[in-house]
Amino acid sequence: MKRAIFPGSFDPLTSGHYDIINRGVTLFDELIIAIGVNDDKKYMFSLEERKKFIEDSFRDNPKIKVVTYTGLTVDFCSKNNVEFILRGLRNPADFEFEKAIAHTNRELSSIETVFLLTAASTSYISSSIVRDVIRNSGDYTKLVPKSVRVK
16 A cells, blocks of 8 residues: 655645645545644644544545644654655745755655646645735635635
């Protein structure tokens, strides 16, 4: 069974994340969407909200599991028998950042990182842009799946 993790903070889940998950799940037998918990980071959405956004978006796909975790991603992978990390790339800056993390992960473990390019239609979207649009009362609904709504 090929298992992969798609880690992130998902604050919030964006249309770019959604695209990568939908395309990535076709490559693996199981895709674990893993919400990393970092107590030093200030989030716009609670952990429960972020998890619900993802669960609601993929509730009809039995190959997708949503979990939360703390610590190193490679440690989570080792404990859960996960062989691959899935990452999306929007631009060259993402590639350089993700490449450094992938090399570090390979140094720490035998985990392989699989990169998918985001769709051209979502390559400009980031969670930080979405949060900025929300904070400034803009129409964020064009940038996120239908499950992501501010109360």
